[in-house]
Amino acid sequence: MQNSVQKLVNNLVNSGIKNKKIEITCTIDNVSFDIQDRSIVGNVIQEWFGRWMTSKKIHWTAPSNTQTFPDFFLNGSDYLEVKAYNFDESAAFDVANFKSYIESVLITPERLFADYIIFPYEQKGNFFYIKDFFVSNVWEITSTMQKKKSGLITHQDKKGTIYNIRPYGSIYSDKTKGFKTRRDFIISLSKTIDYFSKQIIEPHSPFRNGTDWLRLVESSFLKKFKTPL
Amino acid sequence: MQNSVQKLVNNLVNSGIKNKKIEITCTIDNVSFDIQDRSIVGNVIQEWFGRWMTSKKIHWTAPSNTQTFPDFFLNGSDYLEVKAYNFDESAAFDVANFKSYIESVLITPERLFADYIIFPYEQKGNFFYIKDFFVSNVWEITSTMQKKKSGLITHQDKKGTIYNIRPYGSIYSDKTKGFKTRRDFIISLSKTIDYFSKQIIEPHSPFRNGTDWLRLVESSFLKKFKTPL
Numbered sequence: 001m002q003n004s005v006q007k008l009v010n011n012l013v014n015s016g017i018k019n020k021k022i023e024i025t026c027t028i029d030n031v032s033f034d035i036q037d038r039s040i041v042g043n044v045i046q047e048w049f050g051r052w053m054t055s056k057k058i059h060w061t062a063p064s065n066t067q068t069f070p071d072f073f074l075n076g077s078d079y080l081e082v083k084a085y086n087f088d089e090s091a092a093f094d095v096a097n098f099k100s101y102i103e104s105v106l107i108t109p110e111r112l113f114a115d116y117i118i119f120p121y122e123q124k125g126n127f128f129y130i131k132d133f134f135v136s137n138v139w140e141i142t143s144t145m146q147k148k149k150s151g152l153i154t155h156q157d158k159k160g161t162i163y164n165i166r167p168y169g170s171i172y173s174d175k176t177k178g179f180k181t182r183r184d185f186i187i188s189l190s191k192t193i194d195y196f197s198k199q200i201i202e203p204h205s206p207f208r209n210g211t212d213w214l215r216l217v218e219s220s221f222l223k224k225f226k227t228p229l
Numbered sequence: 230m231q232n233s234v235q236k237l238v239n240n241l242v243n244s245g246i247k248n249k250k251i252e253i254t255c256t257i258d259n260v261s262f263d264i265q266d267r268s269i270v271g272n273v274i275q276e277w278f279g280r281w282m283t284s285k286k287i288h289w290t291a292p293s294n295t296q297t298f299p300d301f302f303l304n305g306s307d308y309l310e311v312k313a314y315n316f317d318e319s320a321a322f323d324v325a326n327f328k329s330y331i332e333s334v335l336i337t338p339e340r341l342f343a344d345y346i347i348f349p350y351e352q353k354g355n356f357f358y359i360k361d362f363f364v365s366n367v368w369e370i371t372s373t374m375q376k377k378k379s380g381l382i383t384h385q386d387k388k389g390t391i392y393n394i395r396p397y398g399s400i401y402s403d404k405t406k407g408f409k410t411r412r413d414f415i416i417s418l419s420k421t422i423d424y425f426s427k428q429i430i431e432p433h434s435p436f437r438n439g440t441d442w443l444r445l446v447e448s449s450f451l452k453k454f455k456t457p458l
Contacts, residue, residue: 020258026273027252028359029244031284035253037276040269044255047266055260099388130257159328160431161390199428202389 001135004074005115009135011056022048022121022128034126041128042084042093045119046071049082069096069104070114079114087120087131090169095142098155098162099200102189102213106206109221109229112182116141120172136171139185140178143168152195153188162196183229190214230364233303234344238364240285251277251350251357263355270357271313271322274348275300278311298325298333299343308343316349316360319398324367327384327391328429331418331442335435338450341411345370349401365400368414369407372397381424382417391425412458419443 001009024035024044050072053060060080061073070079085091095101095116105111116138120131142165145152156164168177179185190210193200197209207213221229230238253264253273279301282289289309290302299308314320324330324345334340345367349360371394374381385393397406408414419439422429426438436442450458 015258017258021256023254023256024264025252025254025256026277027250027254028277028281029246029249031280033277033280035273035276037272040272043266043269044264047264048255048257048262051260051262052257097387099390103388158326159332161328161428163392199390 002074002078002113002115004078005080005117005135008053008058008074008080009117011058012133015052015056017130018132020130022130023126024128036123036126038086038123038128041086041121045084045121045130046082049117069100069111077110079110081114081116082119083116084119084121085167087122087172091118091120091141091167091171092156092169093167094156094164095138095167096165098153098165098192098196101165102193102200105186106213106216106220109217109224112138112186112221114138118171132172134172136178137182139180139182140175141167141171142179142185142188143177144179144188149195151188152192153185155192161199162192186214186217186229231303231307231342231344233307234309234346234364237282237287237303237309237346240287241362244281244285246359247361249359251359252355253357265352265355267315267352267357270315270350274313274350274359275311278346298329298340306339308339310343310345311348312345313348313350316351316401320347320349320370320396320400321385321398322396323385323393324371324396325394327382327394327421327425330394331422331429334415335442335445335449338446338453341367341415341450343367347400361401363401365407366411368409368411369404370396370400371408371414371417372406373417378424380417381421382414384421390428391421415443415446415458 025032026035050060062071071082072080074080083093085093115135117133117135119133122129122131143154144150145154154166154168155162156166170177190213193210193213201208207216218229254261255264279289291300300311301309303309312322314322344364346362346364348362351358351360372383373379374383383395383397384391385395399406419442422439422442430437436445447458
């Protein structure tokens, strides 16, 4: 965990954020209702988190395009992603768009150091509650698939098209399933590139297959950090 | 426009919904703030719309899986989709996942009769405002792309992978850009299938190319509705 994130975590623990109620209310034309739609909770928690950091005098910035990685910069350059998911279901948020991730990690291997702060929440009655929070590296919340996709990174696909890198479902209750190292994570990504190569490799791609891509990540990482991937 | 939707529109007009304020407030740990994140407004409007219909004693149902099409059924079988977008930007909501749409329209050509009720909204200060609303067919809010993708349906892609059917940007101010007929819309989809065939056609696909698919839609439509597409 980056130092800046460790400080933030200490602050969150001191704030006693566990089990706090999240009330989301919509008022239109003098009629108010509590929003029940879970699909907005992740965005709401992210917006709240920026405001919470500001209230704690934690300095942060964000990319001008809010669609791009990461959600927040701490200390100007530490990467922080904020994720949330319904504690009563398997974790299934988008870690990153698969194609964007494999391209950007070549250029910006710093992404591998990003911390993910994750808020499982519960829905009880009309309200949501922050169940807990934890911080993980990207390789600790992802894992390999089983059966015919054995060895591939956990991901979302729609009708055979790969969309997003996803976490494994039990990231809260079973910490042993994640990858042990960032290298294992990268190797699984390279296998996933080969499996979906028809969708992933294009004429202009700087790699022809997963192994090519792995070598490029290794050399990009070594060049930037003077240490092997 | 389906009769059930026409009734609903009359009701909305009578309610004077134009320019109404949408206030979305989040409270966590006794701290409240107005949510500014535009990405949740579409979901909030959809949830509000269900509640609004209920308050007007308009009977509706929804698919058990909220991720599937459509958002609402009226009269048990009339399809209604609810969309919203920021009036100060080009319309860019997801009409439908491309791959899912072309597969499902073969099985359920009823989708072509779906009404889309669309709410452009504005963001002013801390709040959102319903700018207006209108109802369109799917072919009236989509159009063909220009330049090297000439003839293809307006869509979103990410790094060369097609994701969603999208509207053309000026659906509010320029009603002339949409397709004139559902058949023109289907023809543009078939061209788009050919352009992205590597991503779309799979060994188990019931069609080998866009023309194949077009023929299948035509026969499915004719069989069900006893009238040509």
